Amino acid sequence: MNAFSRRGACPALGAPMQTGDGLLVRLNPVAGGLSPKSLVGLVESALRHGNGIVEVTARGSLQIRGLTAESARLLAAEVDALGIAVRSGVPVETGPLAGIDPEEVVDPRPLAERIQTAIEEAGLTARLGPKVSVVIDGGGQLTMDAVTADVRLKAVRAEAGRQWSVSVAGDVRSARPLATVDVDAARDIAVAALRMVAEKGRGAHTRDLSDRQWTSLAGRHSFAPPSVLPDISPTGGEISSFAGGSLLAANSLVSTSAIGETGGASPISPLVGEMSGRTEGGAVERPRSPIGLLNLNNSHALGIALPFGSMPAQTLVDLAKQASELGATEIRLAPGRALLFLGLSQTACSPLQSSAALLGFVTSPSDPRTRIAACPGTSACASGRIATRAIAEKIAAESADLLDPSLTLHISGCAKGCAHPGAAALTLVGDENGAGLVVDGTAKALPAGYRPGYDAARGVAAIAAALQNARHPGETAAACLARLGAAGIAELYRRN
Numbered sequence: 001m002n003a004f005s006r007r008g009a010c011p012a013l014g015a016p017m018q019t020g021d022g023l024l025v026r027l028n029p030v031a032g033g034l035s036p037k038s039l040v041g042l043v044e045s046a047l048r049h050g051n052g053i054v055e056v057t058a059r060g061s062l063q064i065r066g067l068t069a070e071s072a073r074l075l076a077a078e079v080d081a082l083g084i085a086v087r088s089g090v091p092v093e094t095g096p097l098a099g100i101d102p103e104e105v106v107d108p109r110p111l112a113e114r115i116q117t118a119i120e121e122a123g124l125t126a127r128l129g130p131k132v133s134v135v136i137d138g139g140g141q142l143t144m145d146a147v148t149a150d151v152r153l154k155a156v157r158a159e160a161g162r163q164w165s166v167s168v169a170g171d172v173r174s175a176r177p178l179a180t181v182d183v184d185a186a187r188d189i190a191v192a193a194l195r196m197v198a199e200k201g202r203g204a205h206t207r208d209l210s211d212r213q214w215t216s217l218a219g220r221h222s223f224a225p226p227s228v229l230p231d232i233s234p235t236g237g238e239i240s241s242f243a244g245g246s247l248l249a250a251n252s253l254v255s256t257s258a259i260g261e262t263g264g265a266s267p268i269s270p271l272v273g274e275m276s277g278r279t280e281g282g283a284v285e286r287p288r289s290p291i292g293l294l295n296l297n298n299s300h301a302l303g304i305a306l307p308f309g310s311m312p313a314q315t316l317v318d319l320a321k322q323a324s325e326l327g328a329t330e331i332r333l334a335p336g337r338a339l340l341f342l343g344l345s346q347t348a349c350s351p352l353q354s355s356a357a358l359l360g361f362v363t364s365p366s367d368p369r370t371r372i373a374a375c376p377g378t379s380a381c382a383s384g385r386i387a388t389r390a391i392a393e394k395i396a397a398e399s400a401d402l403l404d405p406s407l408t409l410h411i412s413g414c415a416k417g418c419a420h421p422g423a424a425a426l427t428l429v430g431d432e433n434g435a436g437l438v439v440d441g442t443a444k445a446l447p448a449g450y451r452p453g454y455d456a457a458r459g460v461a462a463i464a465a466a467l468q469n470a471r472h473p474g475e476t477a478a479a480c481l482a483r484l485g486a487a488g489i490a491e492l493y494r495r496n
C-alpha cells in the first residue's frame, strides 16, 4: 500500500485519500466495463469494507468511501482476486461507448493505447501530477465534451477526411484549440504537450504553459485549417440535462465564470467531475445524457444514473443481479454518474428500467435530480453542515418546476463547494448559521439569506412558487429568476 494521497490528489485503489469519512478510493476498470458478476463482487466488497455507499462520479469513476487503512488493503486484494484490472498512471480516457457506437466518427481506443504507450516510453508517468489527464473522444452518441482534460483529442470529419481536433486545458467549450491534424500528429502533439507540462513540475497542467509553448505545439505539424465539416451526428448541438449549464449561460443575472471553473484564477479544475454529485464542465453545446436507451449495432445500451452520484451498495447489487437475469452481459461506468447496461434485448430494457426506478435510480434524463449538484454533506463528510442529499431529494420532489434545464442548483455541505466549484444560479451552502442561499455565485460567496438546514427545502419551495406565479409563457426558470432579481429571491427564501 502506498502512503495516503494528499487531499486533491487522485485517490487510486493503491493510494486512498483521507476525507472526513475515512479513506476514499476511486477506480476505473481498464477493460471499460465489468460483467454483472464482477460488479456485484466489487460492490459487495465495497459493502464489506466501506461506508455502505457506492458512488459514480460525474466523470464516470467508481468511488468508495469510509475505508480504513486495513479495509482499503482488503478491498484492493479482493478487487484483484475478482480479476478486475484498474487503471493506473496518467488517465487517457475514451468515451463509455468507444468502439461499439455505430455513430462514432473513429474508434478512439487505438489512439488512446498509442498515447498511453508513448507516455510510458517517455517516462512521463512519474513526472506528471495525479490530476493530469488526456481525453480521446471518437464522437458518437455519448461524447466526452463535458469532461475537462489537459489534452483533448476529438475525432472530426474534416475536408481532409477523418482528423483529430487537438485542444488543451478544459472541456470542449473552454479548451484552447491548437490544430486539426492526422492521427500521428495528434499523438505527437499530445505527448509534446505532456512533456512540457512535466518539465514544469508535478503540480503543473497545460493551462500553465505559455502562449509561446501553445503556439509551438500548434505549429509543430503542418495541419489542416480547422475548417471542419458540420457535425452530422444526431447528437450535435443537443441540449443535455446532465452537463450542468446554468442560469448564467442563458441570462443576464450573470457572472462571467462558467460552470466547472474553479471560481479562482485557474481556468479549469482538470479532474472536475470526480466528486460524485458534481456537475461537469458546463459545455455550451451540452452532450447527450447517458440516461435512457441507446442504439448500438444490433443491440442496445441502457443508461441508468445514480441520484447525485451515490447509492447504497446493496441497492446497486440488487440492480446488477436483476440486469444479469435479464441478459445484461456488461456494465460500463459513464460520465454523468451513470451506468450503461449492455447486451440487453430491447424487450429486457423496459423491465430493468422499471426495477431501477423502483430502487430509486434515475431512469429519465428529465429527472429533476439531474439538475442538482449535491456533495455528500452530513454525515458522510466531517466538514458538512447540512444534509445535502436529503435536502436535494426534497427539492426535486417538491419544486421540480424550478429545475428546468436552464438552471443549476448546487447544494453544498460547506463553503468548499466540492460538487460544483463554479457559480450556480442558486447555491445552498451549509455553515454555522444553517443553510445559506447564494444567488448567482459559488459556495464560497457570502449567502444573501439563511434558513435552518432542516428547513432549506421550504425556502426553495417558496422561490419555486413565486416563479410559477411570475413566469411568462415560454419563459425559462432562469430568465424568470433573473427578472425577480437576486435580492427578491433571497427575500423569498428567507421569509417564507
Ligand code: SF4
Pocket: 020, 375, 376, 377, 378, 381, 382, 383, 384, 385, 412, 413, 414, 415, 416, 417, 418, 419
Ligand atoms: S463541500 Fe464540504 S461538506 Fe461537501 S464534500 Fe466538500 S468538504 Fe465535504
